[in-house]
Amino acid sequence: MPFAPPVTRAVFPSNRTAPTYTVRVMEFRDILARRRMHRAFEPTPISREVVERIVGVIRRAPSGGFTQGSSIVVVTDEDKRRQIAAAFADHPPTQQFVLQAPVHLVISGNEALYHARYHEPDKLAATGGVEVTWPVPYWFVDAGALMMLVLAAAIDEGLASAFIGHPDQKRIFGELLGLPDEVVPIGLALVGHPAPDPTAEQGTSRMRSRRRPRGDLVHWERW
Secondary structure (H helix, E strand, O other): OOOOOOOOOOOOOOOOOOOOOOOOOOOHHHHHHHOOOOOOEOOOOOOHHHHHHHHHHHHHOOOHHHOOOOEEEEEOOHHHHHHHHHOOOOOHHHHHHHHHOOEEEEEEEEHHHHHHHOOOHHHHHHOOOOOOOOOOOHHHHHHHHHHHHHHHHHHHOOOEEEEEOOOOHHHHHHHHHOOOOOEEEEEEEEEEOEOOOOOHHHHHHHHHHHOOOHHHHOOOOOO
């Protein structure tokens, strides 16, 4: 029987070679500084891997009672994106950048899941057997928080993003994407590589002139 060659160098933690990783880091402050509603996109497709990372933030989004009532429908199919864009035909500038964006993300909340969660034994035990009183519709609060994470995640990938709504979006997205009756969309997030935005400077100037003082927005100790 052949013998294995002698071991000439033992492998210890001290001499083990660690793999090398390249880590891309963007500071949170940088993401905030770049955050804006972009209104022009390149039609270049976004890879499935990148889109998965963006929508993966749903696992980190706030969720009252860990209900997990928010959802995202990812639309990259060109025909479906054209149908969504067609719903904005009454405002051609909006329709144009909706059509340009290669990734559409319909973000929704589901009120029924929250009521069901707060009728489970652990929640009823904390409230004396009755459902908690909802001071605001937290299903939309959570969906809005998810929306902000999605927009920030797109920026973190070096992409541009926007968020828009339509007065008839429940019907539109329900018909086009098969949303269940209890799933209510809060709007449409658009993601893609940024294209030159001819309205950017005009919008920035207008917002500067309308910017309210911080003291009108942030109150310390009391209003």
